[in-house]
Amino acid sequence: MSPDDGSVAGTGEFALIQAVTNGRRQPATTLLGPGDDAAVVAAPDGRVVATTDVLVQGVHFRLDWSSPEQVGRKAVAVNLSDVAAMGAKPTTVLVGFACPPDTPAQVVTEIMNGMWAEATRGGVGVSGGDMVSADQIVISVTALGDLEDREPVTRSGARPGDVLAVCGRLGWAAAGLAVLRRGFRSPVGVVNAQRCPEPPYPAGPQAALAGATSMIDISDGLLADLGHIAAASDVGLDVHTTDLEISTRLQEVGTALGADPLRWVLTGGEDHALAATFPPFDELPEGWRRIGAVTMPGSGVTVDGKEYGHEGGWEHWQQH
Amino acid sequence: MSPDDGSVAGTGEFALIQAVTNGRRQPATTLLGPGDDAAVVAAPDGRVVATTDVLVQGVHFRLDWSSPEQVGRKAVAVNLSDVAAMGAKPTTVLVGFACPPDTPAQVVTEIMNGMWAEATRGGVGVSGGDMVSADQIVISVTALGDLEDREPVTRSGARPGDVLAVCGRLGWAAAGLAVLRRGFRSPVGVVNAQRCPEPPYPAGPQAALAGATSMIDISDGLLADLGHIAAASDVGLDVHTTDLEISTRLQEVGTALGADPLRWVLTGGEDHALAATFPPFDELPEGWRRIGAVTMPGSGVTVDGKEYGHEGGWEHWQQH
Numbered sequence: 051m052s053p054d055d056g057s058v059a060g061t062g063e064f065a066l067i068q069a070v071t072n073g074r075r076q077p078a079t080t081l082l083g084p085g086d087d088a089a090v091v092a093a094p095d096g097r098v099v100a101t102t103d104v105l106v107q108g109v110h111f112r113l114d115w116s117s118p119e120q121v122g123r124k125a126v127a128v129n130l131s132d133v134a135a136m137g138a139k140p141t142t143v144l145v146g147f148a149c150p151p152d153t154p155a156q157v158v159t160e161i162m163n164g165m166w167a168e169a170t171r172g173g174v175g176v177s178g179g180d181m182v183s184a185d186q187i188v189i190s191v192t193a194l195g196d197l198e199d200r201e202p203v204t205r206s207g208a209r210p211g212d213v214l215a216v217c218g219r220l221g222w223a224a225a226g227l228a229v230l231r232r233g234f235r236s237p238v239g240v241v242n243a244q245r246c247p248e249p250p251y252p253a254g255p256q257a258a259l260a261g262a263t264s265m266i267d268i269s270d271g272l273l274a275d276l277g278h279i280a281a282a283s284d285v286g287l288d289v290h291t292t293d294l295e296i297s298t299r300l301q302e303v304g305t306a307l308g309a310d311p312l313r314w315v316l317t318g319g320e321d322h323a324l325a326a327t328f329p330p331f332d333e334l335p336e337g338w339r340r341i342g343a344v345t346m347p348g349s350g351v352t353v354d355g356k357e358y359g360h361e362g363g364w365e366h367w368q369q370h
Numbered sequence: 371m372s373p374d375d376g377s378v379a380g381t382g383e384f385a386l387i388q389a390v391t392n393g394r395r396q397p398a399t400t401l402l403g404p405g406d407d408a409a410v411v412a413a414p415d416g417r418v419v420a421t422t423d424v425l426v427q428g429v430h431f432r433l434d435w436s437s438p439e440q441v442g443r444k445a446v447a448v449n450l451s452d453v454a455a456m457g458a459k460p461t462t463v464l465v466g467f468a469c470p471p472d473t474p475a476q477v478v479t480e481i482m483n484g485m486w487a488e489a490t491r492g493g494v495g496v497s498g499g500d501m502v503s504a505d506q507i508v509i510s511v512t513a514l515g516d517l518e519d520r521e522p523v524t525r526s527g528a529r530p531g532d533v534l535a536v537c538g539r540l541g542w543a544a545a546g547l548a549v550l551r552r553g554f555r556s557p558v559g560v561v562n563a564q565r566c567p568e569p570p571y572p573a574g575p576q577a578a579l580a581g582a583t584s585m586i587d588i589s590d591g592l593l594a595d596l597g598h599i600a601a602a603s604d605v606g607l608d609v610h611t612t613d614l615e616i617s618t619r620l621q622e623v624g625t626a627l628g629a630d631p632l633r634w635v636l637t638g639g640e641d642h643a644l645a646a647t648f649p650p651f652d653e654l655p656e657g658w659r660r661i662g663a664v665t666m667p668g669s670g671v672t673v674d675g676k677e678y679g680h681e682g683g684w685e686h687w688q689q690h
Contacts, residue, residue: 081417085525086526087456100514110502135407146423148424188424
């Protein structure tokens with residue numbers, strides 16, 4: 051790998067870090083950005099929300115399905131969504147980036163551009179990171195957030211009688227995955243939903259302000275993730291299909307592929323919508339829609355009062 | 371991979387996460403530990419120090435040279451050391467962990483045991499993380515820290531006339547690497563120094579309290595890392611070899627391998643000692659020893675006033 055072949059090895063670690071950090075505009079929460087042993091980030095609440103999610107090439111993304119920019123956006127989005135799901139406002143992300151030495155430097159800078167684009171959409175900056183060599187691209191992002199003097203909204207506060215609601219899209223990423231697996235590239239709406247989620251970050255703090263009793267980021271599928279709330283809160287959760295809007299677009303894709311769009315909505319992962327429970331009779335915050343109710347302990351997660359036939363989530367070790 | 375073959379795939383992601391988190395004792399700084407969308411960690415200063423370092427199997431560690439426990443300890447140590455180098459007290463670590471599905475679950479739990487051991491040595495807990503599948507083991511650790519109402523000690527505050535000092539071992543990891551490369555496993559002191567550093571975490575806050583004007587974690591080698599202080603502070607730095615204690619053990623290993631131990635001390639990486647500059651005439655904090663002086667801008671990093679012949683650091687993309 052010669053110094054001018056355009057690979058990350060040819061470009062060099064320090065030059066590449068320069069290329070991906072220079073000229074970036076840090077928000078006010080970044081008190082000290084990249085370039086020292088560590089970053090310094092504002093934590094006005096006196097507590098910091100922190101989460102890490104790792105994306106691996108060939109497991110969580112494919113560069114023949116997604117552009118490098120979409121991969122970068124996704125890596126940041128899945129983490130900011132976890133911060134939002136605690137009811138917190140994101141403050142920064144840090145990036146651990148591993149790739150083969152012969153990776154084109156252009157691919158890395160495009161992934162970083164995507165990270166910065168999504169970070170900016172979430173109101174934060176990339177305040178630090180590490181770049182190393184590996185056999186495949188592995189992107190580890192850590193996101194931090196501020197609770198703004200509210201208590202964190204955990205998975206364990208749901209109470210029987212609460213309203214179950216969601217904010218954000220359901221089933222779109224799964225429909226997009228089904229399309230891509232058939233070798234198609236359209237409809238672009240669902241395909242792009244698979245390539246990169248668009249989590250509704252402000253909906254997390256809004257739900258917390260509105261008194262949400264529990265909240266979770268839907269990464270593995272609605273029913274699977276509601277199972278975590280059911281277990282942590284020791285309640286049942288019933289999804290009402292009459293409350294689930296299945297968009298015309300999902301219905302069209304379902305018809306075209308001979309698939310049941312309801313299954314995508316109930317079990318499809320990677321949309322990173324937020325699900326939360328709210329006290330009954332309270333008005334839901336803007337953008338949130340009721341999809342069911344919290345029921346008595348022991349009944350688990352049900353759909354219209356019954357166990358759902360196609361349940362299941364996503365375990366990373368299983369081969370799909 | 372069957373459910374009982376002892377692999378991570380057979381064990382399953384959720385069962386494995388249970389196995390590596392159950393029964394762990396979180397310190398008081400962990401306000402909400404693993405198991406929700408994100409952790410909540412104390413940040414009493416109102417600012418949080420944050421850093422991420424990634425370790426890759428075959429690049430940063432080898433499981434035929436190090437035990438899984440040593441690998442885990444190292445992954446945490448290199449990050450806590452970066453927090454200390456800002457003059458901050460570590461508060462927590464988060465772990466992004468990727469490994470092949472056929473990795474023995476035992477290896478993963480031993481790596482996690484090592485992480486917890488080193489986290490405990492640093493006074494922190496493992497408050498969150500992610501486990502995913504990849505072709506090789508990749509460990510991404512993020513460490514957070516608290517400034518305790520002090521200003522962060524950056525790389526940019528050194529002034530001509532300041533004293534240059536270090537705390538911690540120099541050259542031991544490089545000597546250990548030389549031993550391992552020859553196929554030997556002893557002397558165990560230097561070999562273990564290569565397998566896992568023992569950074570002097572409390573020395574970071576102590577240096578900050580004592581008025582350190584700049585500080586850095588020595589990960590790539592003394593001269594290479596002093597180069598970062600020289601560049602960021604726009605000063606020169608001169609190392610006095612008469613002030614460098616080369617231990618009997620390093621001299622013995624050097625003699626046995628026909629190598630110059632001074633080179634290990636000046637250019638060897640991975641010891642994670644701390645280097646800092648202090649105002650002249652002030653007493654150095656306990657454990658710190660003077661090794662040179664800050665000189666005028668433009669002279670770079672010198673050894674006894676002259677450029678050192680064997681300079682160099684470590685770029686991750688280069689093949690060694």
